[in-house]
Amino acid sequence: MNINIDNLTKSYENNKVLNDININLKNITSLAIIGPSGGGKSTLLRILAGLEKPDKGNIKINDWNILFNEKYLKTYRKNIGMLFQAYNLFPHISAIRNITLPLEEVHKINKKEAFKKAQSLLERFQLSKHSNKRPDKLSGGQKQRVAIARALALNSEFLLFDEPTSALDPELTMEVLDMINNLRKENKDLILVTHEMGFARKACEYTIFISEGKIIEHGESERIFTSPKSKELKRFLGKLFQWH
Amino acid sequence: MEIEESINKTNNKEGLFKRLFISDSENISTKKRLFNGLLIFLLLVFVFIFSIEKIGYDMRWGAVFKYKHKFILGFKMTFLLSFFSLFTSLIIGSFFTVASRSKFLPLYYLYRFYVAMIRGTPFLVQIYVFFYVIGTAFNLTNRYIMGIIILSLFSGAYVTEIIRSGIEGISKSQLETSDSLGFNTYQKYRYIIIPQVIKKITPPLAGQFLSLVKDSSLLSVIAVNELTKNIQEADSLNFASIENYLLLAGLYMIITIPLSYLSKLLERKFSYEY
Numbered sequence: 001m002n003i004n005i006d007n008l009t010k011s012y013e014n015n016k017v018l019n020d021i022n023i024n025l026k027n028i029t030s031l032a033i034i035g036p037s038g039g040g041k042s043t044l045l046r047i048l049a050g051l052e053k054p055d056k057g058n059i060k061i062n063d064w065n066i067l068f069n070e071k072y073l074k075t076y077r078k079n080i081g082m083l084f085q086a087y088n089l090f091p092h093i094s095a096i097r098n099i100t101l102p103l104e105e106v107h108k109i110n111k112k113e114a115f116k117k118a119q120s121l122l123e124r125f126q127l128s129k130h131s132n133k134r135p136d137k138l139s140g141g142q143k144q145r146v147a148i149a150r151a152l153a154l155n156s157e158f159l160l161f162d163e164p165t166s167a168l169d170p171e172l173t174m175e176v177l178d179m180i181n182n183l184r185k186e187n188k189d190l191i192l193v194t195h196e197m198g199f200a201r202k203a204c205e206y207t208i209f210i211s212e213g214k215i216i217e218h219g220e221s222e223r224i225f226t227s228p229k230s231k232e233l234k235r236f237l238g239k240l241f242q243w244h
Numbered sequence: 245m246e247i248e249e250s251i252n253k254t255n256n257k258e259g260l261f262k263r264l265f266i267s268d269s270e271n272i273s274t275k276k277r278l279f280n281g282l283l284i285f286l287l288l289v290f291v292f293i294f295s296i297e298k299i300g301y302d303m304r305w306g307a308v309f310k311y312k313h314k315f316i317l318g319f320k321m322t323f324l325l326s327f328f329s330l331f332t333s334l335i336i337g338s339f340f341t342v343a344s345r346s347k348f349l350p351l352y353y354l355y356r357f358y359v360a361m362i363r364g365t366p367f368l369v370q371i372y373v374f375f376y377v378i379g380t381a382f383n384l385t386n387r388y389i390m391g392i393i394i395l396s397l398f399s400g401a402y403v404t405e406i407i408r409s410g411i412e413g414i415s416k417s418q419l420e421t422s423d424s425l426g427f428n429t430y431q432k433y434r435y436i437i438i439p440q441v442i443k444k445i446t447p448p449l450a451g452q453f454l455s456l457v458k459d460s461s462l463l464s465v466i467a468v469n470e471l472t473k474n475i476q477e478a479d480s481l482n483f484a485s486i487e488n489y490l491l492l493a494g495l496y497m498i499i500t501i502p503l504s505y506l507s508k509l510l511e512r513k514f515s516y517e518y
Protein backbone atom coordinates (compact mmCIF):
# COMPACT_ATOMS: atom_id res chain seq x y z
CA MET A 1 0.00 0.00 0.00
CA ASN A 2 1.22 3.50 -0.81
CA ILE A 3 0.23 6.38 1.42
CA ASN A 4 0.83 10.00 0.70
CA ILE A 5 -0.40 12.70 3.07
CA ASP A 6 0.34 16.39 2.51
CA ASN A 7 -0.30 19.30 4.89
CA LEU A 8 -3.20 17.57 6.58
CA THR A 9 -4.85 19.81 9.16
CA LYS A 10 -7.98 19.34 11.20
CA SER A 11 -9.47 21.44 14.00
CA TYR A 12 -12.48 21.09 16.22
CA GLU A 13 -13.58 24.55 17.36
CA ASN A 14 -10.18 26.25 17.50
CA ASN A 15 -8.61 23.07 18.83
CA LYS A 16 -6.00 21.94 16.32
CA VAL A 17 -6.26 18.16 16.51
CA LEU A 18 -4.08 17.44 13.49
CA ASN A 19 -1.45 20.02 12.73
CA ASP A 20 0.22 19.78 9.33
CA ILE A 21 0.66 16.05 8.92
CA ASN A 22 3.01 15.00 6.14
CA ILE A 23 4.12 11.51 5.28
CA ASN A 24 5.03 9.50 2.24
CA LEU A 25 5.22 5.72 2.47
CA LYS A 26 5.65 3.17 -0.30
CA ASN A 27 4.89 -0.55 -0.34
CA ILE A 28 3.77 -0.81 3.23
CA THR A 29 1.66 -3.83 4.15
CA SER A 30 1.04 -3.04 7.79
CA LEU A 31 1.23 0.28 9.54
CA ALA A 32 0.80 0.93 13.24
CA ILE A 33 -0.18 4.33 14.61
CA ILE A 34 0.76 4.84 18.24
CA GLY A 35 0.83 7.78 20.61
CA PRO A 36 -0.60 9.29 23.77
CA SER A 37 -4.32 9.61 24.32
CA GLY A 38 -5.87 12.63 22.67
CA GLY A 39 -2.97 12.95 20.27
CA GLY A 40 -5.16 12.69 17.18
CA LYS A 41 -4.77 9.04 16.13
CA SER A 42 -8.47 8.31 15.81
CA THR A 43 -9.06 11.57 14.00
CA LEU A 44 -6.39 10.72 11.47
CA LEU A 45 -7.81 7.25 10.92
CA ARG A 46 -11.34 8.57 10.56
CA ILE A 47 -10.18 11.01 7.93
CA LEU A 48 -8.39 8.19 6.12
CA ALA A 49 -11.64 6.21 6.30
CA GLY A 50 -13.58 9.06 4.71
CA LEU A 51 -15.73 9.56 7.79
CA GLU A 52 -14.40 12.99 8.66
CA LYS A 53 -13.43 15.92 6.45
CA PRO A 54 -10.07 17.61 6.98
CA ASP A 55 -9.77 21.40 6.99
CA LYS A 56 -7.05 21.20 4.41
CA GLY A 57 -4.51 18.85 2.94
CA ASN A 58 -4.25 16.08 0.37
CA ILE A 59 -4.44 12.37 0.91
CA LYS A 60 -3.55 9.72 -1.59
CA ILE A 61 -3.78 6.03 -0.78
CA ASN A 62 -2.90 3.66 -3.61
CA ASP A 63 -4.94 4.99 -6.52
CA TRP A 64 -7.41 6.81 -4.33
CA ASN A 65 -6.89 10.53 -4.48
CA ILE A 66 -9.44 11.19 -1.79
CA LEU A 67 -11.93 13.92 -2.58
CA PHE A 68 -14.06 14.87 0.37
CA ASN A 69 -17.44 15.04 -1.29
CA GLU A 70 -20.23 12.62 -0.45
CA LYS A 71 -20.36 11.00 -3.84
CA TYR A 72 -16.69 10.17 -3.95
CA LEU A 73 -16.62 9.10 -0.34
CA LYS A 74 -19.52 6.67 -0.82
CA THR A 75 -17.59 4.78 -3.47
CA TYR A 76 -14.41 5.00 -1.49
CA ARG A 77 -15.90 3.68 1.76
CA LYS A 78 -17.39 0.72 -0.07
CA ASN A 79 -13.90 -0.35 -0.98
CA ILE A 80 -12.19 -0.11 2.36
CA GLY A 81 -12.82 -1.81 5.70
CA MET A 82 -13.08 0.16 8.92
CA LEU A 83 -13.23 -1.35 12.38
CA PHE A 84 -13.99 0.70 15.48
CA GLN A 85 -13.18 0.11 19.12
CA ALA A 86 -16.59 -1.45 19.74
CA TYR A 87 -20.16 -1.63 18.48
CA ASN A 88 -19.25 -2.63 14.95
CA LEU A 89 -22.14 -5.04 14.60
CA PHE A 90 -25.77 -4.09 14.20
CA PRO A 91 -27.62 -5.25 17.32
CA HIS A 92 -30.90 -6.29 15.70
CA ILE A 93 -29.57 -8.90 13.28
CA SER A 94 -27.58 -12.11 13.66
CA ALA A 95 -23.83 -12.38 13.26
CA ILE A 96 -24.11 -13.91 9.80
CA ARG A 97 -26.71 -11.37 8.69
CA ASN A 98 -24.29 -8.65 9.74
CA ILE A 99 -22.00 -10.02 7.06
CA THR A 100 -24.52 -10.85 4.36
CA LEU A 101 -26.48 -7.60 4.58
CA PRO A 102 -23.75 -5.32 3.20
CA LEU A 103 -22.69 -8.04 0.77
CA GLU A 104 -26.18 -8.21 -0.70
CA GLU A 105 -27.22 -4.59 -0.49
CA VAL A 106 -24.03 -2.64 -1.04
CA HIS A 107 -22.03 -5.07 -3.15
CA LYS A 108 -25.00 -6.58 -4.97
CA ILE A 109 -23.94 -10.17 -4.44
CA ASN A 110 -26.83 -12.62 -4.65
CA LYS A 111 -28.25 -14.12 -1.47
CA LYS A 112 -26.94 -17.62 -1.92
CA GLU A 113 -23.43 -16.58 -2.71
CA ALA A 114 -23.35 -14.03 0.10
CA PHE A 115 -24.46 -16.69 2.54
CA LYS A 116 -21.85 -19.16 1.35
CA LYS A 117 -19.12 -16.57 1.58
CA ALA A 118 -20.14 -15.48 5.07
CA GLN A 119 -20.45 -19.04 6.25
CA SER A 120 -17.05 -20.11 5.00
CA LEU A 121 -15.41 -17.10 6.67
CA LEU A 122 -17.13 -17.72 9.97
CA GLU A 123 -16.05 -21.33 9.75
CA ARG A 124 -12.50 -20.37 9.05
CA PHE A 125 -12.34 -18.27 12.18
CA GLN A 126 -14.14 -20.84 14.34
CA LEU A 127 -17.22 -18.69 14.61
CA SER A 128 -19.74 -20.87 12.82
CA LYS A 129 -21.51 -21.97 15.96
CA HIS A 130 -22.26 -18.33 16.69
CA SER A 131 -23.48 -17.42 13.25
CA ASN A 132 -27.15 -17.21 14.18
CA LYS A 133 -26.66 -15.35 17.42
CA ARG A 134 -27.44 -11.70 17.90
CA PRO A 135 -24.44 -9.58 18.88
CA ASP A 136 -25.63 -9.24 22.48
CA LYS A 137 -25.18 -12.99 22.84
CA LEU A 138 -21.53 -12.83 21.72
CA SER A 139 -18.45 -11.97 23.76
CA GLY A 140 -16.59 -8.77 22.95
CA GLY A 141 -13.85 -10.73 21.22
CA GLN A 142 -16.32 -12.74 19.15
CA LYS A 143 -18.05 -9.54 18.09
CA GLN A 144 -14.80 -8.01 16.91
CA ARG A 145 -13.86 -11.19 15.08
CA VAL A 146 -17.20 -11.27 13.28
CA ALA A 147 -16.63 -7.64 12.32
CA ILE A 148 -13.19 -8.51 10.98
CA ALA A 149 -14.68 -11.43 9.06
CA ARG A 150 -17.14 -8.99 7.56
CA ALA A 151 -14.36 -6.68 6.43
CA LEU A 152 -12.74 -9.68 4.76
CA ALA A 153 -15.98 -10.83 3.15
CA LEU A 154 -16.39 -7.40 1.62
CA ASN A 155 -13.02 -7.86 -0.02
CA SER A 156 -11.82 -4.48 1.16
CA GLU A 157 -8.77 -3.12 -0.57
CA PHE A 158 -7.22 -2.32 2.79
CA LEU A 159 -8.29 -2.25 6.42
CA LEU A 160 -8.36 0.55 8.98
CA PHE A 161 -8.62 -0.60 12.58
CA ASP A 162 -9.00 1.83 15.49
CA GLU A 163 -7.96 0.14 18.72
CA PRO A 164 -10.01 -2.98 17.97
CA THR A 165 -8.98 -4.61 21.24
CA SER A 166 -9.04 -1.76 23.72
CA ALA A 167 -12.51 -2.68 24.98
CA LEU A 168 -11.51 -6.29 25.58
CA ASP A 169 -9.88 -8.11 28.46
CA PRO A 170 -6.42 -9.65 27.87
CA GLU A 171 -7.57 -13.10 26.83
CA LEU A 172 -10.02 -11.83 24.24
CA THR A 173 -7.44 -9.31 23.10
CA MET A 174 -5.15 -12.21 22.24
CA GLU A 175 -7.76 -13.99 20.15
CA VAL A 176 -8.49 -10.83 18.16
CA LEU A 177 -4.81 -10.00 17.70
CA ASP A 178 -4.25 -13.56 16.48
CA MET A 179 -6.90 -13.06 13.89
CA ILE A 180 -5.45 -9.73 12.77
CA ASN A 181 -2.08 -11.37 12.49
CA ASN A 182 -3.68 -13.97 10.25
CA LEU A 183 -4.86 -11.27 7.88
CA ARG A 184 -1.33 -10.04 7.58
CA LYS A 185 -0.25 -13.42 6.29
CA GLU A 186 -2.51 -13.09 3.33
CA ASN A 187 -1.21 -9.64 2.53
CA LYS A 188 -4.30 -7.69 3.46
CA ASP A 189 -2.94 -4.18 3.88
CA LEU A 190 -3.66 -2.78 7.30
CA ILE A 191 -3.46 0.49 9.18
CA LEU A 192 -3.89 -0.07 12.88
CA VAL A 193 -4.21 2.39 15.74
CA THR A 194 -3.19 0.49 18.83
CA HIS A 195 -2.06 0.63 22.41
CA GLU A 196 -0.70 -2.92 22.11
CA MET A 197 2.95 -2.03 21.68
CA GLY A 198 4.09 -5.64 21.50
CA PHE A 199 1.75 -6.24 18.62
CA ALA A 200 2.72 -3.03 16.81
CA ARG A 201 6.35 -3.98 17.14
CA LYS A 202 6.12 -7.61 16.05
CA ALA A 203 3.22 -7.64 13.63
CA CYS A 204 3.45 -4.28 11.87
CA GLU A 205 6.36 -3.45 9.64
CA TYR A 206 6.11 0.31 10.02
CA THR A 207 5.12 2.56 12.93
CA ILE A 208 4.07 6.19 13.15
CA PHE A 209 4.19 8.01 16.48
CA ILE A 210 1.67 10.84 16.80
CA SER A 211 1.51 13.31 19.64
CA GLU A 212 -0.36 16.58 19.94
CA GLY A 213 -1.51 16.47 16.35
CA LYS A 214 1.92 15.98 14.81
CA ILE A 215 3.90 13.05 13.52
CA ILE A 216 6.85 13.19 15.86
CA GLU A 217 8.66 10.14 14.58
CA HIS A 218 8.16 7.28 12.16
CA GLY A 219 10.13 4.33 10.88
CA GLU A 220 10.46 0.56 10.75
CA SER A 221 8.71 -0.79 13.82
CA GLU A 222 11.75 -2.61 15.16
CA ARG A 223 13.81 0.58 15.00
CA ILE A 224 11.04 2.73 16.57
CA PHE A 225 10.82 0.45 19.57
CA THR A 226 14.49 -0.37 20.04
CA SER A 227 16.06 3.01 19.40
CA PRO A 228 13.58 5.87 19.61
CA LYS A 229 15.16 9.21 18.74
CA SER A 230 12.80 11.97 19.86
CA LYS A 231 12.44 12.70 23.54
CA GLU A 232 8.63 12.50 23.21
CA LEU A 233 8.74 8.93 21.92
CA LYS A 234 11.37 7.97 24.49
CA ARG A 235 9.20 9.36 27.24
CA PHE A 236 6.07 7.68 25.81
CA LEU A 237 7.72 4.25 25.55
CA GLY A 238 9.43 4.69 28.88
CA LYS A 239 6.13 5.36 30.59
CA LEU A 240 4.52 2.37 28.91
CA PHE A 241 7.23 -0.07 29.82
CA GLN A 242 7.57 1.18 33.35
CA TRP A 243 5.08 -1.48 34.41
CA HIS A 244 6.27 -4.30 32.17
CA MET B 245 -40.26 -19.07 75.92
CA GLU B 246 -43.15 -16.68 75.92
CA ILE B 247 -41.23 -14.19 73.92
CA GLU B 248 -40.35 -16.82 71.39
CA GLU B 249 -43.97 -17.78 71.02
CA SER B 250 -45.07 -14.25 70.44
CA ILE B 251 -42.36 -13.85 67.84
CA ASN B 252 -43.63 -16.99 66.17
CA LYS B 253 -47.13 -15.62 66.22
CA THR B 254 -46.19 -12.39 64.58
CA ASN B 255 -44.14 -14.37 62.08
CA ASN B 256 -47.19 -16.41 61.24
CA LYS B 257 -49.27 -13.31 60.89
CA GLU B 258 -46.64 -11.79 58.69
CA GLY B 259 -46.51 -15.04 56.76
CA LEU B 260 -50.20 -14.88 56.00
CA PHE B 261 -49.99 -11.22 55.09
CA LYS B 262 -47.08 -11.92 52.81
CA ARG B 263 -48.77 -14.91 51.20
CA LEU B 264 -51.83 -12.87 50.40
CA PHE B 265 -50.57 -9.45 49.45
CA ILE B 266 -46.87 -9.31 48.75
CA SER B 267 -45.45 -9.89 45.30
CA ASP B 268 -42.65 -12.35 45.98
CA SER B 269 -41.36 -13.52 42.62
CA GLU B 270 -41.41 -12.87 38.91
CA ASN B 271 -44.36 -15.25 38.53
CA ILE B 272 -47.12 -14.28 40.88
CA SER B 273 -49.73 -17.06 41.02
CA THR B 274 -52.98 -16.49 39.17
CA LYS B 275 -54.91 -16.93 42.39
CA LYS B 276 -52.94 -14.19 44.06
CA ARG B 277 -53.43 -11.86 41.12
CA LEU B 278 -57.15 -12.56 40.98
CA PHE B 279 -57.54 -12.12 44.70
CA ASN B 280 -55.77 -8.76 44.83
CA GLY B 281 -57.35 -7.48 41.64
CA LEU B 282 -60.81 -8.41 42.78
CA LEU B 283 -60.15 -6.88 46.17
CA ILE B 284 -59.40 -3.47 44.72
CA PHE B 285 -62.21 -3.74 42.21
CA LEU B 286 -64.74 -4.50 44.93
CA LEU B 287 -63.36 -1.71 47.07
CA LEU B 288 -63.91 0.79 44.27
CA VAL B 289 -67.39 -0.53 43.56
CA PHE B 290 -68.19 -0.28 47.22
CA VAL B 291 -67.04 3.34 47.44
CA PHE B 292 -69.11 4.15 44.40
CA ILE B 293 -72.28 2.41 45.56
CA PHE B 294 -71.85 3.92 48.98
CA SER B 295 -71.66 7.42 47.46
CA ILE B 296 -74.70 6.82 45.26
CA GLU B 297 -76.66 5.62 48.29
CA LYS B 298 -75.48 8.57 50.33
CA ILE B 299 -76.73 11.14 47.85
CA GLY B 300 -79.92 9.15 47.49
CA TYR B 301 -79.66 8.83 43.71
CA ASP B 302 -82.19 6.59 42.03
CA MET B 303 -80.64 4.66 39.12
CA ARG B 304 -82.91 4.43 36.07
CA TRP B 305 -81.18 2.17 33.57
CA GLY B 306 -84.41 1.79 31.64
CA ALA B 307 -84.24 5.43 30.62
CA VAL B 308 -80.77 4.81 29.26
CA PHE B 309 -81.75 1.68 27.41
CA LYS B 310 -84.40 3.62 25.54
CA TYR B 311 -81.66 5.49 23.72
CA LYS B 312 -79.44 2.53 22.97
CA HIS B 313 -79.45 3.30 19.25
CA LYS B 314 -77.67 6.55 20.06
CA PHE B 315 -75.05 4.74 22.09
CA ILE B 316 -74.46 2.24 19.32
CA LEU B 317 -74.27 4.91 16.64
CA GLY B 318 -71.87 7.00 18.72
CA PHE B 319 -69.71 4.01 19.54
CA LYS B 320 -69.35 3.11 15.88
CA MET B 321 -68.52 6.70 14.99
CA THR B 322 -65.88 7.01 17.70
CA PHE B 323 -64.38 3.73 16.64
CA LEU B 324 -64.18 4.81 13.01
CA LEU B 325 -62.87 8.29 13.83
CA SER B 326 -60.14 6.80 16.02
CA PHE B 327 -59.27 4.15 13.48
CA PHE B 328 -58.79 6.57 10.58
CA SER B 329 -57.08 9.18 12.75
CA LEU B 330 -54.68 6.55 13.94
CA PHE B 331 -53.47 5.90 10.41
CA THR B 332 -53.47 9.52 9.39
CA SER B 333 -51.54 10.55 12.48
CA LEU B 334 -48.94 7.90 11.73
CA ILE B 335 -48.50 9.33 8.24
CA ILE B 336 -48.34 12.87 9.58
CA GLY B 337 -45.91 11.80 12.30
CA SER B 338 -43.65 10.11 9.76
CA PHE B 339 -43.71 13.15 7.52
CA PHE B 340 -42.77 15.54 10.32
CA THR B 341 -40.08 13.17 11.53
CA VAL B 342 -38.50 13.42 8.10
CA ALA B 343 -38.94 17.20 8.30
CA SER B 344 -37.27 17.28 11.71
CA ARG B 345 -34.19 15.62 10.24
CA SER B 346 -34.20 17.61 7.03
CA LYS B 347 -31.26 19.76 6.03
CA PHE B 348 -33.73 21.93 4.12
CA LEU B 349 -34.37 24.62 6.73
CA PRO B 350 -37.95 25.68 5.82
CA LEU B 351 -39.03 22.09 6.31
CA TYR B 352 -37.17 21.87 9.59
CA TYR B 353 -38.85 25.03 10.87
CA LEU B 354 -42.22 23.77 9.71
CA TYR B 355 -41.63 20.84 12.03
CA ARG B 356 -40.53 23.10 14.89
CA PHE B 357 -43.58 25.37 14.64
CA TYR B 358 -45.98 22.49 14.16
CA VAL B 359 -44.86 20.58 17.23
CA ALA B 360 -44.56 23.71 19.37
CA MET B 361 -48.03 24.92 18.45
CA ILE B 362 -49.83 21.62 18.79
CA ARG B 363 -48.17 20.65 22.02
CA GLY B 364 -48.33 24.11 23.47
CA THR B 365 -52.05 24.82 23.07
CA PRO B 366 -55.21 23.10 24.33
CA PHE B 367 -56.82 20.69 21.92
CA LEU B 368 -60.11 22.51 22.31
CA VAL B 369 -58.63 25.73 20.96
CA GLN B 370 -57.14 23.84 18.03
CA ILE B 371 -60.50 22.34 17.18
CA TYR B 372 -62.19 25.74 17.09
CA VAL B 373 -59.43 27.40 15.12
CA PHE B 374 -59.15 24.62 12.55
CA PHE B 375 -62.84 24.16 12.12
CA TYR B 376 -64.21 27.67 12.24
CA VAL B 377 -61.29 29.66 10.87
CA ILE B 378 -59.27 27.46 8.55
CA GLY B 379 -62.14 25.12 7.66
CA THR B 380 -64.46 27.99 6.83
CA ALA B 381 -61.84 29.94 4.93
CA PHE B 382 -60.99 26.98 2.71
CA ASN B 383 -64.54 25.75 2.52
CA LEU B 384 -63.82 22.47 4.30
CA THR B 385 -67.12 21.94 5.99
CA ASN B 386 -67.48 18.18 6.29
CA ARG B 387 -67.38 17.70 10.03
CA TYR B 388 -66.21 14.12 9.85
CA ILE B 389 -63.33 14.69 7.51
CA MET B 390 -62.36 17.82 9.43
CA GLY B 391 -62.68 15.85 12.65
CA ILE B 392 -60.25 13.23 11.41
CA ILE B 393 -57.85 15.86 10.10
CA ILE B 394 -57.93 17.85 13.33
CA LEU B 395 -57.52 14.81 15.54
CA SER B 396 -54.71 13.46 13.36
CA LEU B 397 -52.88 16.76 13.33
CA PHE B 398 -53.13 16.90 17.10
CA SER B 399 -52.02 13.32 17.69
CA GLY B 400 -49.45 13.56 14.87
CA ALA B 401 -47.33 15.99 16.87
CA TYR B 402 -46.95 13.47 19.65
CA VAL B 403 -46.38 10.66 17.18
CA THR B 404 -43.65 12.79 15.57
CA GLU B 405 -41.83 13.16 18.86
CA ILE B 406 -42.15 9.45 19.59
CA ILE B 407 -40.71 8.41 16.24
CA ARG B 408 -38.04 11.10 16.37
CA SER B 409 -36.78 10.04 19.77
CA GLY B 410 -36.83 6.42 18.58
CA ILE B 411 -34.51 7.32 15.73
CA GLU B 412 -32.28 9.40 17.94
CA GLY B 413 -31.97 6.43 20.27
CA ILE B 414 -30.04 4.61 17.58
CA SER B 415 -26.42 5.05 18.47
CA LYS B 416 -24.17 7.23 16.41
CA SER B 417 -21.75 4.34 16.12
CA GLN B 418 -24.30 2.29 14.20
CA LEU B 419 -24.83 5.08 11.72
CA GLU B 420 -21.10 5.47 11.38
CA THR B 421 -20.69 1.76 10.83
CA SER B 422 -23.32 1.78 8.12
CA ASP B 423 -21.58 4.76 6.49
CA SER B 424 -18.27 2.99 6.58
CA LEU B 425 -19.83 -0.11 5.03
CA GLY B 426 -21.08 2.01 2.15
CA PHE B 427 -24.82 1.97 2.82
CA ASN B 428 -26.70 4.79 1.13
CA THR B 429 -29.34 6.78 2.98
CA TYR B 430 -32.22 4.60 1.79
CA GLN B 431 -30.46 1.40 2.76
CA LYS B 432 -29.49 2.86 6.12
CA TYR B 433 -33.12 3.61 6.94
CA ARG B 434 -34.52 0.46 5.40
CA TYR B 435 -32.19 -2.08 7.00
CA ILE B 436 -30.71 -0.45 10.07
CA ILE B 437 -32.84 2.37 11.43
CA ILE B 438 -36.46 1.48 10.72
CA PRO B 439 -36.43 -2.13 11.97
CA GLN B 440 -34.97 -1.01 15.28
CA VAL B 441 -37.16 2.06 15.58
CA ILE B 442 -40.35 0.06 15.04
CA LYS B 443 -39.49 -2.14 17.98
CA LYS B 444 -38.61 0.77 20.16
CA ILE B 445 -41.64 2.94 19.47
CA THR B 446 -44.44 0.39 19.42
CA PRO B 447 -45.22 0.62 23.16
CA PRO B 448 -45.29 4.43 23.38
CA LEU B 449 -47.28 4.61 20.15
CA ALA B 450 -49.89 2.29 21.59
CA GLY B 451 -50.11 4.66 24.56
CA GLN B 452 -50.53 7.59 22.22
CA PHE B 453 -53.38 5.85 20.39
CA LEU B 454 -55.07 5.29 23.71
CA SER B 455 -55.06 9.04 24.26
CA LEU B 456 -56.30 9.58 20.75
CA VAL B 457 -59.42 7.53 21.40
CA LYS B 458 -60.21 9.58 24.49
CA ASP B 459 -59.33 12.89 22.85
CA SER B 460 -61.80 12.20 20.07
CA SER B 461 -64.53 12.99 22.58
CA LEU B 462 -63.67 16.68 22.32
CA LEU B 463 -64.78 16.67 18.70
CA SER B 464 -68.30 16.80 20.07
CA VAL B 465 -67.87 20.57 20.30
CA ILE B 466 -68.02 20.85 16.52
CA ALA B 467 -71.02 18.56 16.42
CA VAL B 468 -69.21 15.49 15.16
CA ASN B 469 -71.71 12.79 15.91
CA GLU B 470 -69.43 10.61 18.04
CA LEU B 471 -70.01 8.82 21.30
CA THR B 472 -69.77 11.72 23.73
CA LYS B 473 -72.05 13.92 21.64
CA ASN B 474 -74.67 11.17 21.38
CA ILE B 475 -74.64 10.69 25.08
CA GLN B 476 -74.95 14.39 25.73
CA GLU B 477 -78.02 14.33 23.51
CA ALA B 478 -79.50 11.32 25.24
CA ASP B 479 -78.78 13.05 28.52
CA SER B 480 -80.79 16.10 27.57
CA LEU B 481 -83.74 13.79 26.90
CA ASN B 482 -83.67 11.26 29.73
CA PHE B 483 -81.92 13.23 32.49
CA ALA B 484 -80.25 10.07 33.75
CA SER B 485 -76.81 11.70 33.88
CA ILE B 486 -74.96 9.32 36.11
CA GLU B 487 -76.16 6.27 34.22
CA ASN B 488 -75.41 7.89 30.86
CA TYR B 489 -71.88 8.84 31.77
CA LEU B 490 -71.15 5.56 33.48
CA LEU B 491 -72.11 3.81 30.30
CA LEU B 492 -70.03 6.28 28.31
CA ALA B 493 -66.97 5.45 30.40
CA GLY B 494 -67.65 1.75 29.93
CA LEU B 495 -67.92 2.12 26.16
CA TYR B 496 -64.62 3.99 25.92
CA MET B 497 -63.02 1.26 27.96
CA ILE B 498 -64.21 -1.34 25.49
CA ILE B 499 -61.86 0.34 23.00
CA THR B 500 -59.05 1.41 25.33
CA ILE B 501 -58.60 -1.69 27.45
CA PRO B 502 -57.76 -4.00 24.53
CA LEU B 503 -55.41 -1.29 23.24
CA SER B 504 -53.59 -1.00 26.53
CA TYR B 505 -53.44 -4.75 26.84
CA LEU B 506 -51.95 -4.93 23.37
CA SER B 507 -49.37 -2.30 24.25
CA LYS B 508 -48.31 -4.27 27.33
CA LEU B 509 -48.03 -7.38 25.21
CA LEU B 510 -45.91 -5.68 22.59
CA GLU B 511 -43.75 -4.08 25.22
CA ARG B 512 -43.03 -7.45 26.78
CA LYS B 513 -42.42 -9.11 23.43
CA PHE B 514 -39.91 -6.51 22.35
CA SER B 515 -38.13 -6.18 25.65
CA TYR B 516 -37.36 -9.90 25.59
CA GLU B 517 -35.79 -9.64 22.21
CA TYR B 518 -33.00 -7.43 23.36
Ligand SMILES: Nc1ncnc2c1ncn2[C@@H]1O[C@H](COP(=O)(O)OP(=O)(O)OP(=O)(O)O)[C@@H](O)[C@H]1O
Nearest residue numbers: 012013015017035036037038039040041042043044
Ligand atom coordinates in the same frame (compact mmCIF):
# COMPACT_ATOMS: atom_id res chain seq x y z
N1 LIG C 1 -15.94 15.25 17.24
C1 LIG C 1 -15.08 15.95 18.01
N2 LIG C 1 -15.41 17.19 18.43
C2 LIG C 1 -14.55 17.90 19.18
N3 LIG C 1 -13.34 17.48 19.55
C3 LIG C 1 -12.96 16.25 19.17
C4 LIG C 1 -13.80 15.42 18.37
N4 LIG C 1 -13.16 14.26 18.13
C5 LIG C 1 -11.97 14.36 18.76
N5 LIG C 1 -11.84 15.55 19.37
C6 LIG C 1 -10.66 16.01 20.12
O1 LIG C 1 -9.54 15.79 19.31
C7 LIG C 1 -8.43 15.37 20.06
C8 LIG C 1 -7.87 14.12 19.44
O2 LIG C 1 -8.82 13.08 19.56
P1 LIG C 1 -8.55 11.62 19.00
O3 LIG C 1 -9.76 10.84 19.30
O4 LIG C 1 -8.11 11.70 17.60
O5 LIG C 1 -7.35 11.14 19.91
P2 LIG C 1 -6.69 9.71 20.02
O6 LIG C 1 -5.25 9.90 19.72
O7 LIG C 1 -7.42 8.73 19.21
O8 LIG C 1 -6.85 9.38 21.56
P3 LIG C 1 -7.15 7.97 22.26
O9 LIG C 1 -5.87 7.23 22.32
O10 LIG C 1 -7.61 8.36 23.63
O11 LIG C 1 -8.21 7.28 21.46
C9 LIG C 1 -8.92 15.19 21.47
O12 LIG C 1 -8.50 16.31 22.22
C10 LIG C 1 -10.40 15.18 21.36
O13 LIG C 1 -10.99 15.76 22.48
Ligand SMILES: [Mg+2]
Nearest residue numbers: 041042043163
Ligand atom coordinates in the same frame (compact mmCIF):
# COMPACT_ATOMS: atom_id res chain seq x y z
MG1 LIG D 1 -8.74 7.07 19.64
